[in-house]
Amino acid sequence: MNRDDLDWLNLAIKEINPNATYQAGGVDNIIWMDGTTPISKSDIEAKITDIKANGTTEEKKKASGKKKLKDLGLDDDEIKALIGA
DSSP states (O other), X not given: OOHHHHHHHHHHXXXXXXXXXEEEEETXXXXXXXXXXXXXXXXXXXXXXXHHHHOOHHHHHHHHHHHHHHHTTOOXXXXXXXXXX
């Protein structure tokens, strides 16, 4: 599994359970630690697909917030000044 795949795996696990404690060498090689309830391979793979298509929850909230600020009449420079992006 290459580094990009591990990044996607970590994003997916943290989206499903932000408090998960684990070690992973790949989706088929996850050791769940500290009483973390295991997440199924199919749920992780589905979340990876969702993140690739739609972004993370944080990215979606940021985009939604920017849109709301634009709807209020702020321009891109004003939004950048407020949130730094």
